[in-house]
Amino acid sequence: MSGVGTIHGVGLGPGSPDLMSVRADALVRGARHVAYFRKAGRPGQARRIVQDMLAHDVIEIPMEYPVTTEIPLTDPRYNALLSAFYADCTAKLAAIAQGGADVVVLCEGDPFFYGSFMHLHSRLTGIVPVAVVPGITGMAGAWTASGAPISWGDDVLTVLMATMAEAELTRRIRDTDALVVMKIGRNLPKLRRAVAAAGRTDAAWLVEHAAMPGQQVTPLAQAEAVTPYFSILLIHGQGRRP
Structure with a gap:
């Protein structure tokens, strides 16, 4: 050409x-x-x-x-x-x-x-x-902001969209070791229910504006009802390590 x-x-x-x-x-x-x-x-x-x-x-x-x-x-x-x-x-x-x-x-x-x-x-x-x-992904910025590794050893990392059906979110959250959920926005109430149904609320964190001005890391249990577009939910894996 x-x-x-x-x-x-x-x-x-x-x-x-x-x-x-x-x-x-x-x-x-x-x-x-x-x-x-x-x-x-x-x-x-x-x-x-x-x-x-x-x-x-x-x-x-x-x-x-x-x-x-x-x-x-x-x-x-x-x-x-x-x-x-x-x-x-x-x-x-x-x-x-x-x-x-x-x-x-x-x-x-x-x-x-x-x-x-x-x-x-x-x-x-x-x-x-x-x-x-290629560029550094937003999720990499999010788990770096959290100050902890997202996965260890043989952990399986699952990346989900909060736009998915609630039952499917719940199943996949329950079945994975480490988790990233994107596209939250107005879906936070649904996502919060799915995390709770999977029994993982205490391990979940919400990262807003990672690597941007106003970066904030909050336990999901303390998060407000509406989050900005630039928000990612994390559950850190706790797998094998020396």
């Missing part, structure tokens, strides 16, 4: 600019075109992380979600709206790359770990060159 630019999905890590990789730092600082996801009316967390790193003449491409929590995931409109949104974003970025320019897409955490960039990657691959720079 001679003369075609590259779309770079760049992992920014859990929230602090000094936790980015050297490669990510160089790409962000040298970018002419920078794209990032955000909720309508918000600056966007990824954009906040790189606030002091962008060139003065950078061309910004905000990609605003048409829906986040306004309708249920099970509503057919949800996938239809997001599919059209990702198709539109793909067309815009592909046009820039086909014009010969590179684009840096800012990705919170790691681009290939539950991130929106994955939906662009699958659509752009084969159309224009796509490259990915």
Whole structure:
């Protein structure tokens, strides 16, 4: 694809600019075109992380979600709206790359770990060159903030989404050694019930804004009813050790 630019999905890590990789730092600082996801009316967390790193003449491409929590995931409109949104974003970025320019897409955490960039990657691959720079995941930032290892020896670590059905959450929480739960938000009451039903409330911690200003680590039993988007629940494994 001679003369075609590259779309770079760049992992920014859990929230602090000094936790980015050297490669990510160089790409962000040298970018002419920078794209990032955000909720309508918000600056966007990824954009906040790189606030002091962008060139003065950078061309910004905000990609605003048409829906986040306004309708249920099970509503057919949800996938239809997001599919059209990702198709539109793909067309815009592909046009820039086909014009010969590179684009840096800012990705919170790691681009290939539950991130929106994955939906662009699958659509752009084969159309224009796509490259990915891995990043420290938000969950790694969370268990580091907790001050304890998440797993030992032969511990099995399970990563769940709090959007899952309550019965399934309960089963998986009961059956694992170490646990990470993401996408909590309005699902905290359901998650709290599932943890209690699994008999693990005393071992559960809620980490909010890990590696960001306002970082907070709280026992789940003391957590309030509503948590911010950037919150992760942890249960540390207690497995084999010397």
